[in-house]
Each structure stands twice: as structure tokens, then as C-alpha cells.
Amino acid sequence: MAAVTGFDPKAEVHGDPIEIPTLACGAMANSKPFAAGPAHQAALGFPGELVEDWHDKAIFRLGELLENSRALRVYLDSCVKCGACTDKCHYFLGTGDPKNMPVARQDLLRKVYRRHFTWAGKVVPWLVGAEDLTKDVLADWYSYFHQCSQCRRCSVFCPYGIDTAEISMAARDIMDTIGMGQKYSNEIIGKVFSVGNNLGLPPKALKATLAGLEDEIEEETGVPVKLPLDVKGADVLLVTPSADFFASPHMEGLIGYAKVFHEAGVSWTLSTYASEAANFGMFVGSQENMKKVALRIRKAAQDLGVKRLVFGECGHAWRVAYSFLDTLAGPFDFLDPAYPVPQHICEFTNDLIEAGKLRFDKAANDSFRLTFHDSCNVARASRMGDAPGGQFEIPRAVLRATCNHFFDMAPETTREKTFCCGGGGGLLTDELMDVRAKGAQPRMRALQEVAEEHGVTHMAAICAICKAQFSKVLPMYGFDREAIVSVHQMVSNAILLTGSRQAEEYDARRKSAG
Amino acid sequence: MRSGIFAAVFYVASFVLAGGLAYRIRLYAKTPAALRIPTTPAPTTHAGVAVRLAGEVVLFQSLFKANKWTWAFGWVFHAAMLATLVQHLRYFLQPVPWPVVLEQPIGVLAGFPMAAGLFALWGRRFVVERIRYITGPSDHLMLALLVAITVSGLAMKYLAHTDIVALKTFFLGLMRLRVEPLPGDPVLLVHLSLVATLMVVFPFSKLLHAPGVFFSPSRNQPDDTRERRFVSRSALLKPASKA
Numbered sequence: 001m002a003a004v005t006g007f008d009p010k011a012e013v014h015g016d017p018i019e020i021p022t023l024a025c026g027a028m029a030n031s032k033p034f035a036a037g038p039a040h041q042a043a044l045g046f047p048g049e050l051v052e053d054w055h056d057k058a059i060f061r062l063g064e065l066l067e068n069s070r071a072l073r074v075y076l077d078s079c080v081k082c083g084a085c086t087d088k089c090h091y092f093l094g095t096g097d098p099k100n101m102p103v104a105r106q107d108l109l110r111k112v113y114r115r116h117f118t119w120a121g122k123v124v125p126w127l128v129g130a131e132d133l134t135k136d137v138l139a140d141w142y143s144y145f146h147q148c149s150q151c152r153r154c155s156v157f158c159p160y161g162i163d164t165a166e167i168s169m170a171a172r173d174i175m176d177t178i179g180m181g182q183k184y185s186n187e188i189i190g191k192v193f194s195v196g197n198n199l200g201l202p203p204k205a206l207k208a209t210l211a212g213l214e215d216e217i218e219e220e221t222g223v224p225v226k227l228p229l230d231v232k233g234a235d236v237l238l239v240t241p242s243a244d245f246f247a248s249p250h251m252e253g254l255i256g257y258a259k260v261f262h263e264a265g266v267s268w269t270l271s272t273y274a275s276e277a278a279n280f281g282m283f284v285g286s287q288e289n290m291k292k293v294a295l296r297i298r299k300a301a302q303d304l305g306v307k308r309l310v311f312g313e314c315g316h317a318w319r320v321a322y323s324f325l326d327t328l329a330g331p332f333d334f335l336d337p338a339y340p341v342p343q344h345i346c347e348f349t350n351d352l353i354e355a356g357k358l359r360f361d362k363a364a365n366d367s368f369r370l371t372f373h374d375s376c377n378v379a380r381a382s383r384m385g386d387a388p389g390g391q392f393e394i395p396r397a398v399l400r401a402t403c404n405h406f407f408d409m410a411p412e413t414t415r416e417k418t419f420c421c422g423g424g425g426g427l428l429t430d431e432l433m434d435v436r437a438k439g440a441q442p443r444m445r446a447l448q449e450v451a452e453e454h455g456v457t458h459m460a461a462i463c464a465i466c467k468a469q470f471s472k473v474l475p476m477y478g479f480d481r482e483a484i485v486s487v488h489q490m491v492s493n494a495i496l497l498t499g500s501r502q503a504e505e506y507d508a509r510r511k512s513a514g
Numbered sequence: 515m516r517s518g519i520f521a522a523v524f525y526v527a528s529f530v531l532a533g534g535l536a537y538r539i540r541l542y543a544k545t546p547a548a549l550r551i552p553t554t555p556a557p558t559t560h561a562g563v564a565v566r567l568a569g570e571v572v573l574f575q576s577l578f579k580a581n582k583w584t585w586a587f588g589w590v591f592h593a594a595m596l597a598t599l600v601q602h603l604r605y606f607l608q609p610v611p612w613p614v615v616l617e618q619p620i621g622v623l624a625g626f627p628m629a630a631g632l633f634a635l636w637g638r639r640f641v642v643e644r645i646r647y648i649t650g651p652s653d654h655l656m657l658a659l660l661v662a663i664t665v666s667g668l669a670m671k672y673l674a675h676t677d678i679v680a681l682k683t684f685f686l687g688l689m690r691l692r693v694e695p696l697p698g699d700p701v702l703l704v705h706l707s708l709v710a711t712l713m714v715v716f717p718f719s720k721l722l723h724a725p726g727v728f729f730s731p732s733r734n735q736p737d738d739t740r741e742r743r744f745v746s747r748s749a750l751l752k753p754a755s756k757a
Contacts, residue, residue: 020644022643023643023644023647064749064750065750066545067545067749068545068546068548068748068749068750069545069546069547069548069748069750070542070545070546070547070548070729070731071547071548071551071730071731071732073541073542073545074542074726074729074730074731075730077538077720077722077723077726078720078722078723078726078727078730079720079723080653080720080723081645081648081649081650081653081720082577082584082588083581083584083638083642083644083645083648084576084577084580084581084584085580086644086645086648087644088580098644098647098648101644101647101648103648104647104648107648118718119718120652120718120719126651127650127651127652127655128650128651128652128719129650129651129652152553152732155553155732156553156576156579157576157577157579157580157581158576158580159570159574159576159577159580159588159723159727160570160723160726160727160730160733161553161570161576161727161730161731161732161733162730162732163551163553163732166551287548287549287748287750287751288750288751288752291751322739322740323549323550323551323739324549324550324739326739326743326744327549327550327739327743327744327745327746328751330743331743340740341740379554380553380554381551381553381554382554383554383555383737383740387558388554388555388556388557388558388737389555391554391555392555416553416554416555417579
């Protein structure tokens with residue numbers, strides 16, 4: 001694991017989450033992810049190493065992207081360098097490196113765009129900041145476009161809505177095209193193609209894991225809650241991040257989904273073929289690969305003959321599912337039109353709560369004083385429910401229904417202004433631990449504030465990456481490793497399954513209390 | 515001679531401005547939006563999008579969220595510039611429409627807040643470390659150009675009057691493809707030269723933010739993928755061509 005250099009998280013945890021650092025030029029120039037090997041590149045249709053004519057190929061690819069993405073074209077033209085975004089990126093706030101200011105990150109690509117695609121950049125490059133694509137510029141790209149988690153926080157504040165995520169996706173796509181891929185993301189996409197999920201968890205192991213969870217739930221509650229796999233004709237196909245089969249607190253969330261499906265009496269199934277909600281094709285900016293991953297979900301839904309599609313707790317997966325899935329892999333006219341395609345598990349649970357179909361013993365969560373971390377892709381790139389902003393209200397409604405103690409963090413760090421956990425966008429890899437730890441600083445400070453003010457002990461999230469990232473960085477900042485929880489973990493703790501020991505005890509207590 | 519040169523300059527400048535902008539806008543319009551990417555929460559209808567865009571264009575809503583000082587300076591500059599442009603319509607329209615007549619008292623004063631806004635925006639580029647870092651030569655030049663236009667304009671109104679009636683005759687003549695005599699005082703010639711420069715630079719510079727804001731997918735798309743299937747015309751969804 002790369003060391004966290006010159007940075008003491010425990011000393012940095014107190015303070016204003018949006019405090020602006022002084023500039024530290026080049027502070028993060030050495031941060032870069034491991035390169036993808038030839039085999040990982042080949043699986044995605046990319047050259048195995050830097051191609052000989054990399055310069056011309058890169059410029060050609062940039063041209064192709066410009067012709068096919070209005071966003072890229074407009075964003076590269078429109079920036080006036082007003083500075084509105086300069087203090088909005090968590091990686092800038094945590095590192096002080098000016099190239100982590102969104103505008104400066106964009107300029108790494110913009111200067112090459114100007115040089116090759118604008119009249120001014122061809123004629124008077126020195127005047128308009130146009131530059132040739134050199135090996136040094138390429139090295140900067142590899143470093144700093146892998147210090148962007150594509151969280152879109154900058155796009156909220158930009159007067160033209162310039163979204164750095166689109167620019168870093170384009171830059172990563174160009175780098176992949178010339179053979180400069182990132183190991184972590186590309187290896188994972190390859191695993192989805194060959195095995196069906198990011199972790200490379202084979203069907204047999206998945207089946208064993210689910211059986212183990214069934215035993216665990218029955219032992220705890222006395223109710224035989226099932227986690228079905230590849231059941232043809234089930235009503236609901238649940239697509240969830242594979243971390244839910246493996247990691248903590250992800251798995252506790254999966255147990256929560258299973259209990260909700262059981263109590264609702266809805267038949268459901270997981271799929272081995274689509275045992276992954278995540279779609280790292282988005283992170284690497286490859287729409288072609290993103291589409292290939294998305295089509296697996298369509299095939300699984302068709303093969304299993306389900307009527308509905310529900311997604312588990314995963315941030316960017318929900319963006320791809322909600323905003324892109326129908327475009328990439330639709331139309332989904334073979335599903336039941338009575339339900340949204342797809343639906344988020346929080347919507348599913350909240351609908352049941354609102355209909356009065358779930359019972360909770362909120363006191364079961366009394367050892368949790370909770371706050372909620374809005375995951376960036378859910379907050380700024382998707383929706384839940386019928387009205388804009390439902391993505392903020394619905395998870396909170398689920399938490400309030402299941403917990404007695406809930407407190408929001410500072411408004412400049414939540415909802416549409418939420419901070420990335422620091423590990424999103426394909427950065428959740430050990431060699432990037434330095435930038436991940438520093439990028440988490442704004443969120444950690446906001447958490448520290450509510451810990452001091454309200455005695456908050458735990459933070460809930462609905463994103464597999466957030467959960468994994470916080471499990472790593474919370475201890476660095478002096479918090480408990482297990483202070484990060486799944487929203488459906490809270491549901492799981494409090495839900496009173498019909499016929500369960502917990503329900504009987506709860507009813508007995510209520511009766512004796514009169 | 516002088517009148518002829520300036521007539522030619524303004525014909526060319528107008529052609530470059532209109533042609534350049536039309537080319538750019540056409541390019542934006544015909545480039546497919548690959549996917550639905552509104553920054554959420556976003557309106558779910560096109561009417562809602564119109565309100566969101568109006569909020570951006572008229573009130574600079576996102577900038578307001580970002581930084582109150584930048585917002586204040588930027589908004590004052592743009593609003594004052596608009597007032598000045600409306601006031602300047604009187605030099606190109608005969609008879610002068612009544613809204614322009616009504617606006618005249620505001621319009622003639624608007625140059626002052628316009629200059630103040632520009633100087634404040636320029637000052638930030640020296641004083642604020644982060645903004646200094648992202649500022650390039652063209653950013654300074656653009657501000658210098660706008661300041662020079664504003665100051666020369668104010669000078670004509672409040673210090674060295676020009677023959678405004680003759681000037682109007684010149685421009686009305688241009689609009690009827692006739693070259694009338696142009697007054698020769700230096701401040702006016704400087705003012706006009708700088709304005710022509712701005713017109714020429716516009717379609718090749720960051721001034722493209724003006725049309726750009728209307729084409730920005732994060733602002734101009736509705737959040738409606740759940741209600742309607744979004745079909746992409748982008749070729750990026752197909753296997754990449756081999757260069």
C-alpha cells in the first residue's frame with residue numbers, strides 16, 4: 001500500500017470541511033495507479049502497451065469523442081476561468097495541489113484540444129494556453145485524471161454546468177485507446193466479462209455464500225429467509241454490487257434486502273450471469289464497454305423471465321442503471337410496465353414502509369447514532385421516486401423509519417453538495433491510498449462535527465465503494481472501522497419478520513407495557 | 515478614406531461574428547448528446563429545463579451557489595453590459611423604439627457599474643491565489659479589451675463628446691449599404707476599433723460561454739430517463755473505429 005505522505009489524518013480531522021488550502025504545486029504529481037497489463041487491455045479491446053504512433057492516435061480519438069459528445073465539445077469551449085469550481089473538489093481541498101482544481105484538471109485536456117481543434121490554438125497557442133501533447137502532458141493526464149472520482153461536485157457550481165467527470169472519462173478513454181490503461185478498473189471489467197462480477201466470484205462460491213447467509217438469518221430470527229440464485233420465473237431480479245456477497249458492512253445490507261423481500265412476499269432472485277451491479281465501463285469512459293456490461297443485465301433478466309429489475313446499494317451502478325441502462329441495453333418492454341425500470345432497493349423498501357407493510361423495532365438500532373453520507377453518483381446523477389431530490393429523501397426516510405437517532409451533517413457537505421468518499425471513479429485501489437486518504441478529509445471533518453455536536457457514532461451509505469473506502473480511511477482519521485454501515489443493515493437490525501423471535505419478543509414487551 | 519476603412523472593418527467584423535457563431539452553434543446542435551447527464555436534482559420536464567436555464571442565464575444561479583463575490587462582480591458586469599447594449603440600440607434604429615427611450619437614463623449610467631465589475635473581476639485574477647493560477651494571457655487580454663471599450667465609451671459620454679448624430683448617420687448608412695462620413699475624434703475611433711476586435715474574437719474564444727450555456731447537457735437535459743427512453747445517436751456506443 002502506498003504511504004500517506006506528509007499528511008496526518010488525525011491532526012486534520014478537526015476543522016471546516018470546506019476550508020481552502022494554500023496551493024501546493026506538484027504535491028500529487030507522483031500519484032498514479034498501476035498500469036494495466038497487456039492481458040487486461042486485450043480483454044477490453046485496447047492495445048497492450050503504449051502504441052508507437054500514440055500522439056496521432058490520441059488526437060484522432062479526441063476528434064472522434066468530440067464528434068460524438070456534445071458535452072465534451074461544449075465543456076472544452078465554454079470555460080471562462082471564473083474560478084467558481086476551484087475550491088469545490090475534495091481532492092484539491094485535501095491535497096492543495098492546484099492541478100486538482102477542476103478547471104486545472106480540465107485544462108490538461110483543454111490545452112491539447114485548443115492546440116489541435118481550435119483556430120486560436122493553432123495560430124497563437126501561447127496566448128490561449130494551447131499546448132502540444134507531449135510525454136510530459138501524457139504523464140500529467142495519467143496522474144491527475146486518476147485523481148478525479150467523477151463525482152460531479154464541480155458541475156453543481158459551474159455557471160455553465162461543465163462536468164469534469166465527462167472530461168476525465170474522455171481522457172481515460174483516449175489513454176486506453178493508445179495503450180495506457182489503469183490496472184484496477186480494466187482488470188475488473190475483464191472479470192465481469194469472464195466470470196460475471198468484479199470480484200471474480202465463481203457461481204459455486206456465490207451459492208455457498210448465499211446458503212451461509214440463509215443459515216445466519218434463520219439462526220438469528222427463526223425465519224427461513226431465502227437468498228435465491230438463478231431462479232427462473234421469479235418476479236424480481238436483484239442486481240447488486242458483488243461486494244455485497246463478500247465484504248462488510250455490504251453483506252449486512254444484502255441480509256436487509258433479503259429480509260425485506262421475504263416480508264413483502266415478493267419472489268426474487270439473484271443471477272450468476274449478472275452478479276454485478278457495478279459498471280466500471282463508466283469510470284474508464286468507454287461507452288462500448290459500459291454497454292457490454294449493461295447488456296449482461298438485460299440478458300439475465302430475459303433468461304430468468306423476471307418482471308422487475310431492482311438494484312442494490314451501489315452509487316455509480318445506480319447512475320448507470322437509472323440514467324443509462326435503458327439507452328445502453330433497452331428497451332425493457334419485456335418487464336412489467338407497472339413498475340419503474342429499474343427500481344432502487346431503497347425505493348422498494350420505502351414503498352413498503354409507506355404502505356405500512358413493514359414493522360420495525362427502532363430500539364434495536366438505539367446503539368447507533370446515525371448520519372447519512374449521500375453518495376455522489378446517486379446525489380448528482382440520478383433520482384429516486386417521482387420528484388427531483390427523491391434520492392436524498394428516500395434513503396433518509398428509510399433510516400428515520402428504522403432508527404431513533406438521526407442527524408444530518410453540514411448542508412455544504414450533503415445532498416447535491418455532498419463530498420465524494422475519496423475512493424470513487426475507479427480509485428479504490430491500494431496504490432492510490434495517499435490521494436484516497438486526503439480526498440476523504442472534507443467528509444471526515446463533517447463527520448467529526450456531528451460526532452462532537454450530536455454524539456453521532458455511525459454513518460450510513462448506499463454505495464459499495466463508499467463503504468469499502470470508509471472502512472479503510474475511518475481508522476486513519478481516528479474513527480472506528482465499523483462506523484460505516486449499510487442503510488439496509490439498519491433495516492435488517494430493526495425489521496420485525498412475521499413469526500420471528502424478535503417480533504414475538506417485541507409484541508410481548510408491548511403487551512406487558514400495556 | 516477613414517469612413518471607408520471603418521465601414522469595411524464593421525462589415526467584416528459583423529460577418530465573422532455572425533458566421534463564426536452560427537458555425538459554432540450548428541456544431542453544438544449537430545453533435546449528439548451521448549447520454550442523459552443532467553446534474554441532479556434536475557427538472558423532469560422541458561418546461562422545467564427552460565426555468566433552470568433562465569435561472570442560469572438571468573440570475574447566474576450556479577455561480578451564486580459557488581462564490582458570492584464572483585457572482586456579484588460577474589452579475590453586475592453582465593447586467594450593466596446588457597443595459598449598455600440596449601442603450602446603444604439608439605445608434606442603430608430610427609426611430610428609436612420607446613423601450614430604448616425609457617431605458618436611456620439607466621443605460622448611460624450603466625458604464626460605471628460595468629467598469630467596476632470588470633475591475634473587480636480583474637482584481638481577483640491578481641489577488642486570489644487559485645484564480646491567479648488558472649489565469650492565462652488571453653484572460654487578461656479579454657478583460658483589458660472590455661475595460662478599454664467601457665472606459666473609452668464613458669470618456670465619450672462624460673469627457674470628450676463625439677458627434678453622435680453623425681455617428682448614427684454612419685451606422686444607419688452601413689445598414690443600407692451606404693458609406694456616410696464617420697466623425698474623426700480619436701476616442702471614438704479607438705472605441706469602434708476595440709468593439710470590432712471583440713466581435714471578431716468572440717467566436718474563437720472563451721466568449722463562447724454565451725451560446726455554450728444553452729447547449730450544456732448537465733443543464734439543458736431533463737431528468738426523464740425513467741419516463742421516456744433516451745435514444746442516443748452517438749457512435750461511441752458502437753465498437754471504436756481503428757485509427
